[in-house]
Amino acid sequence: MARPKKVRIPSEEFFHPGHYACQGCGAPIVGRYLLKALGKKTIIVIPACCWSVIQGPYPYSTLKVNVIHTAFETAASTAAGIRASLEMQKKNDVNVVALAGDGGTFDIGLQALSGAAERNDDIIYVCYDNEAYMNTGIQRSSSTPLGAWTTTTPGTHYKDRPKKDIIQIMAAHRIPYAATGNVAYPEDLYVKFKKATTMRGLRFFHILSPCPPGWRSSSEDSIKIARYATWSKMHPLYEVYDGEKYVVRKPEKEIPVNDYFSLQKRFAHLTEREVDTIQQMVDERWESLLRLAS
Amino acid sequence: MRKVLMANHAVSIGVKLSRVSVVAAYPITPQSQVVELISEMCADGEIDAKFLKVESEHSAMACCIGAALGGSRVFTATSSQGLLLMHEMLHWAAGSRVPIVMTNVNRSVSPPWSIWTDQTDSLSQRDTGWIQLYCESNQEVLDSIIQAYWIAEKVNLPFMVVFDGFYLSHTNEAVDIPEQSDVDRFLRKFRPKFKIDVKKPHAFNSIVYPDAYMEFRHMIKESMDTVPAVVNKCGAEFGKKFGRVYGTLEEYRNEDAEISLITSSTVTSTARIVIDEYRKKGIKAGLIKLRLFNPFPREDILNAIRGKRKVGVIDRNYSPGNGGVFAQTLRANIIGNGDIPEIYPFIVGLGGRDVHLGVLNEAIDIMASNKKIKAGEEIWLDLKK
Ligand SMILES: Cc1ncc(C[n+]2csc(CCOP(=O)(O)OP(=O)(O)O)c2C)c(N)n1
Ligand code: SF4
Numbered sequence: 001m002a003r004p005k006k007v008r009i010p011s012e013e014f015f016h017p018g019h020y021a022c023q024g025c026g027a028p029i030v031g032r033y034l035l036k037a038l039g040k041k042t043i044i045v046i047p048a049c050c051w052s053v054i055q056g057p058y059p060y061s062t063l064k065v066n067v068i069h070t071a072f073e074t075a076a077s078t079a080a081g082i083r084a085s086l087e088m089q090k091k092n093d094v095n096v097v098a099l100a101g102d103g104g105t106f107d108i109g110l111q112a113l114s115g116a117a118e119r120n121d122d123i124i125y126v127c128y129d130n131e132a133y134m135n136t137g138i139q140r141s142s143s144t145p146l147g148a149w150t151t152t153t154p155g156t157h158y159k160d161r162p163k164k165d166i167i168q169i170m171a172a173h174r175i176p177y178a179a180t181g182n183v184a185y186p187e188d189l190y191v192k193f194k195k196a197t198t199m200r201g202l203r204f205f206h207i208l209s210p211c212p213p214g215w216r217s218s219s220e221d222s223i224k225i226a227r228y229a230t231w232s233k234m235h236p237l238y239e240v241y242d243g244e245k246y247v248v249r250k251p252e253k254e255i256p257v258n259d260y261f262s263l264q265k266r267f268a269h270l271t272e273r274e275v276d277t278i279q280q281m282v283d284e285r286w287e288s289l290l291r292l293a294s
Numbered sequence: 295m296r297k298v299l300m301a302n303h304a305v306s307i308g309v310k311l312s313r314v315s316v317v318a319a320y321p322i323t324p325q326s327q328v329v330e331l332i333s334e335m336c337a338d339g340e341i342d343a344k345f346l347k348v349e350s351e352h353s354a355m356a357c358c359i360g361a362a363l364g365g366s367r368v369f370t371a372t373s374s375q376g377l378l379l380m381h382e383m384l385h386w387a388a389g390s391r392v393p394i395v396m397t398n399v400n401r402s403v404s405p406p407w408s409i410w411t412d413q414t415d416s417l418s419q420r421d422t423g424w425i426q427l428y429c430e431s432n433q434e435v436l437d438s439i440i441q442a443y444w445i446a447e448k449v450n451l452p453f454m455v456v457f458d459g460f461y462l463s464h465t466n467e468a469v470d471i472p473e474q475s476d477v478d479r480f481l482r483k484f485r486p487k488f489k490i491d492v493k494k495p496h497a498f499n500s501i502v503y504p505d506a507y508m509e510f511r512h513m514i515k516e517s518m519d520t521v522p523a524v525v526n527k528c529g530a531e532f533g534k535k536f537g538r539v540y541g542t543l544e545e546y547r548n549e550d551a552e553i554s555l556i557t558s559s560t561v562t563s564t565a566r567i568v569i570d571e572y573r574k575k576g577i578k579a580g581l582i583k584l585r586l587f588n589p590f591p592r593e594d595i596l597n598a599i600r601g602k603r604k605v606g607v608i609d610r611n612y613s614p615g616n617g618g619v620f621a622q623t624l625r626a627n628i629i630g631n632g633d634i635p636e637i638y639p640f641i642v643g644l645g646g647r648d649v650h651l652g653v654l655n656e657a658i659d660i661m662a663s664n665k666k667i668k669a670g671e672e673i674w675l676d677l678k679k
């Protein structure tokens with residue numbers, strides 16, 4: 001897939017400056033482009049995660065749309081309830097969006113998400129993936145990549161299992177649309193969010209979102225690191241329609257995973273051999289992705 | 295119209311008459327028939343509602359909260375482990391100030407596995423901020439669902455209508471089904487106080503700092519404090535319209551009683567017979583049926599027990615380390631109110647064991663025998679040696 005050309009992103013903002021994220025955090029970028037694409041007729045459901053802080057404390061709000069905070073594991077089911085209510089009132093021009101971290105999506109919220117996906121509830125589910133439980137202090141999640149340090153997978157016992165393949169899991173539910181995204185590619189994000197608004201049913205996004213304190217990287221490198229994640233194929237950009245039609249976007253440049261790792265201290269303990277093993281796994285996954293798309 | 299109905303179906307019909315528009319539920323014995331009939335009525339177009347067949351009770355309650363904030367009148371039903379799984383979301387519902395109505399069919403909690411009745415499931419949710427009301431008959435169940443919406447929507451708190459598994463859920467009784475037009479006049483259209491409106495964006499349930507959290511809790515207190523009076527008002531107005539008056543409690547031959555029993559749910563019906571028998575023997579026994587449990591109707595209870603020598607509390611539940619929940623709550627609410635009767639806390643009928651006439655006879659005999667009870671001690675009746 002070629003790079004989307006001449007995407008015009010509206011200048012209107014639904015996200016105020018002065019939010020509560022750390023410097024260099026990817027998560028606000030996800031919300032910002034999401035709302036640029038979806039507009040003000042949007043309801044955002046936020047479970048416990050960094051975004052529940054970023055949105056601002058009572059009586060403030062950094063968003064110009066309705067926000068409902070809910071329990072950690074209920075983003076999908078709360079959104080489904082809101083949709084049911086709107087449907088009964090024949091208000092069908094409103095986007096109902098769950099905006100959740102990887103923990104609330106891959107782990108504790110997976111049951112509710114799977115339920116909503118199986119029912120094909122008419123919601124947009126956006127997971128911004130910072131690859132750990134950042135809000136509670138950088139503990140591993142099932143999205144933490146193999147080899148990474150977290151506070152519950154210390155360097156000597158780093159994460160020894162690969163990241164859960166959430167898109168495959170969602171695709172297996174045969175939902176109309178599942179896509180990956182990356183904050184380093186805002187046009188791509190915008191186009192995909194827009195595309196989602198033209199569909200009905202459960203639309204799922206998995207968006208890589210750097211976290212400087214959690215990835216032990218510098219704030220000003222966030223976008224570069226995010227781009228390296230796609231260039232190194234650690235986080236490829238692709239879409240899955242109806243659980244079977246794969247569309248993969250080839251990165252404009254290819255780099256070894258080590259280039260991606262070297263910008264973050266969370267992989268600093270890895271030996272050359274360990275990095276080689278990861279490289280091999282990443283290559284194999286990329287090949288199989290291309291096979292799915294062919 | 296009169297119809298023979300099991301309590302579970304009385305709930306479903308109450309839900310239909312209340313014009314509920316979103317239902318989200320997950321099956322569990324002995325509740326399942328409640329939602330089976332609702333789903334049938336939805337499919338037949340008899341109810342204009344969306345039924346979300348969710349994958350768990352936890353999600354059911356999350357859906358209900360979302361739908362209620364969306365501006366819909368919502369309903370769910372559960373029992374025992376299902377209610378326990380909902381626990382976290384029960385707090386969310388109360389804190390969100392949404393008037394969700396739920397039925398909990400009382401069933402004991404596991405282990406060991408048991409599907410029979412026992413009130414420990416609902417009473418262990420006492421502190422979640424839900425109004426709780428216990429029913430004695432299928433008629434009361436149907437009427438209480440309608441009243442529950444009336445009350446919940448006035449005070450912006452969620453409402454749990456509770457009754458005994460199998461003893462009521464699966465028992466058929468003649469029930470007077472009110473006319474839809476009368477219910478519509480009694481229970482007006484839902485006009486939510488707090489709801490999502492894309493034209494007026496708000497943030498619901500945001501983080502609050504210590505300078506504000508306490509005030510949110512205090513607002514719940516202020517609403518909760520009004521509930522007993524609202525329950526009485528609603529029950530009286532319901533009586534005017536439908537001929538059946540309800541309140542926070544109901545007294546039976548209690549006026550001049552010296553020894554009174556406090557009961558809830560179906561045990562009350564057995565207790566009426568026992569009271570009649572003791573009256574025949576010349577013992578001044580009386581009965582107080584507690585309908586509203588949470589908030590505890592303190593004033594009404596104080597008026598009902600004032601002047602009694604002894605009051606026995608029949609608890610079909612057990613909180614390990616604390617005893618019966620009704621007795622504990624009663625004691626906590628009456629201490630410091632002057633001359634109060636001696637309280638006898640009884641534990642009966644756990645896990646569906648039959649509370650037959652003999653069990654309640656024993657309770658009254660113990661009270662009449664002047665046996666002293668130590669504070670915090672409870673008496674287990676009909677326990678096998
Ligand atoms: C039931 C429950 N368990 C634990 C928590 C504590 N908790 C709050 S946020 C969080 C981690 C969130 O991680 P993630 O979803 O990845 O989002 P992030 O913080 O990384 O943005 C945890 C464990 C909670 N709020 N609720
Ligand atoms: S901890 Fe990480 S994810 Fe959370 S706000 Fe800070 S940078 Fe963002």
